[in-house]
Amino acid sequence: MEKQENILLVEDDYEIARVVSDHLRKEGYQVTWASTGKEGLEDFRHGDYSLVIADLMLPELDGYSLCEAIRHGSDVPLLIISARQSDSSKIKGLGLGADDYITKPFSLGELSARICSHLKRYRRYSQQPFRQTRVEYHNGLAVDFTAQALYLHGEPLTLTAIEKDLFFLFAKHPFQTFTKSDLYKWIWGQDHLNAGNTVTVHIKSLRTKLSDSSRSPKFIQTVWGEGYRFIGEPLS
Missing domain, CATH: 1.10.10.10 (Winged helix-like DNA-binding domain superfamily/Winged helix DNA-binding domain)
Structure with a gap:
């Protein structure tokens, strides 16, 4: 990887966050971890991220509201990870602008594959960041x-x-x-x-x-x- 991609992980479960963060860092990514939705939004607004991974059941600001807020300011790839497996949860999350919905438990290999796919698609097809200085x-x-x-x-x-x-x-x-x-x-x-x-x-x-x-x-x-x-x- 020529340039380290910076990923924002918003997850309130410490063990899941630790395992995912350690895995992604071994894959060559930089990872910033936020434990609440509000903290995640604050990190996103003041950071430079290539992709966001967010849980739905977050304190202070739930994952749905976080996804909606991020979409108002950015087209960055946004992946939801959640224990909620109902179609209604998936439809709501994707309808708010998420690019993917991964149900827990998931394999780290699957997560890596999806991240890689979304980053490639984003770089190739997505609207480019605001370039005018x-x-x-x-x-x-x-x-x-x-x-x-x-x-x-x-x-x-x-x-x-x-x-x-x-x-x-x-x-x-x-x-x-x-x-x-x-x-x-x-x-x-x-x-x-x-x-x-x-x-x-x-x-x-x-x-x-x-x-x-x-x-x-x-x-x-x-x-x-x-x-x-x-x-x-x-x-x-």
């Missing part, structure tokens, strides 16, 4: 996607960590609408939006720093009854 938009906005820096009319913008996470999720998926529930799962790692106007407050603050208006938006548009999306127009 710096994009300039109409209305004075410039974005450095590599350094995660924003400039408005040549002046750097100082964003909080949450504002930055929100902006780059929007900007990397232009014209894709994200509901408040979507954003709450992705940014805060929670199953349900139960913090009142949390999302609204952060969107308002982000708009203020972008000198944007909710009535005549240049960058962050409210899709009434649905959510928000990025509508910045790149300079040709």
Whole structure:
């Protein structure tokens, strides 16, 4: 293997996680282990992973919600491993964007084969990662996607960590609408939006720093009854 692929394993059973991690490392992969769904989402958002393996029965954030959140921000191969063998569980998991569903117990050889297959398919056919490093938009906005820096009319913008996470999720998926529930799962790692106007407050603050208006938006548009999306127009 020319380059070590980095795999995120989200599994709350220590023994299973240890066995799988040791096996994959012997196969030449780098492995990051998270023991809760929330920890797994946090690791994913701030890491660079080639593939994710996730259990369904996870504390803090269940596997279904984790899969859904990951799919909002990435096309990375996503494998579910679970003791649930019902068709309804498989259909729900695959319907949320998982690429494969492996029931426990499984052989390590089968897991390796499936990982190898999905990685090859992803590299060959999947949408490539966001490649642009710096994009300039109409209305004075410039974005450095590599350094995660924003400039408005040549002046750097100082964003909080949450504002930055929100902006780059929007900007990397232009014209894709994200509901408040979507954003709450992705940014805060929670199953349900139960913090009142949390999302609204952060969107308002982000708009203020972008000198944007909710009535005549240049960058962050409210899709009434649905959510928000990025509508910045790149300079040709």
